[in-house]
């Protein structure tokens with residue numbers, strides 16, 4: 438036998454010893470489940486590029502949330518698919534109290550008062566331009582967008598949102614929204630800022646789900662350049678100063694270094710959005726038999742937690758909950 442002082446393999450020898458020394462484990466408490474909404478009744482529309490994900494009408498959404506709650510999921514995020522005819526340049530449908538989104542928020546919180554419901558604050562689902570800001574002469578105008586976001590956020594808080602998620606990357610929106618919420622006496626409503634949201638190709642399937650792709654150009658004048666990391670620290674510093682309760686990195690897997698950087702430079706809870714394209718890649722490869730879908734899911738989620746995320750928004754939430762349940766974990 439060769440004399441080797443340290444044999445790290447000793448701690449990998451059996452499942453029991455591996456479990457004993459495991460550093461990170463994704464718990465259900467860490468997950469938020471994004472769900473898509475569509476108008477109508479009795480609907481469960483499959484989203485082609487996101488196998489296993491659907492657009493729900495309000496009635497079927499309640500049934501779906503019920504089954505998730507039974508599995509132990511406690512936090513949800515809602516995104517609406519808005520009919521093209523209701524979209525306009527100023528996203529006015531976003532504060533229509535009898536519109537799909539605000540109705541859904543009220544229904545969910547009435548039926549499940551104890552869950553955490555995060556709502557999306559951005560113009561794109563309601564914008565006839567498919568952009569996250571007001572368009573003028575083919576430019577996205579930051580300061581004209583803020584009052585629209587504020588109106589949307591206050592309407593969502595009024596409908597029962599627990600966390601407001603500004604996902605648009607306009608400058609100054611966290612402070613502006615904080616002030617608007619406080620003035621409307623919603624100082625208990627939290628803000629999860631999409632702090633470092635990159636101009637990513639991995640949002641494709643989400644835009645299919647919402648029919649929200651930009652009608653011209655791209656989102657590079659507001660979403661971040663994937664080549665930059667220091668810029669994420671600038672965004673984080675601003676969000677902390679402006680009063681964010683959580684900082685989010687999006688997407689997750691191609692940006693694990695950014696998650697780690699934000700974790701190391703801040704003390705607020707860090708969230709990561711494991712986005713539609715990250716989900717679609719695994720689903721597509723698993724359908725072809727090229728990857729083991731369950732193992733790839735676990736490895737992906739664990740790596741996001743290992744990088745430093747406290748909270749993971751993921752389309753895998755229900756499947757992961759089912760996995761934990763089936764394996765008595």
Ligand code: PBG
Nearest residue numbers: 559561604639640643712713714
């Ligand atoms: C837009 C928004 C996007 C996502 C969440 N909010 C896409 C975009 O910026 O075009 C993407 C989420 C995903 O891909 O899962 N405000």
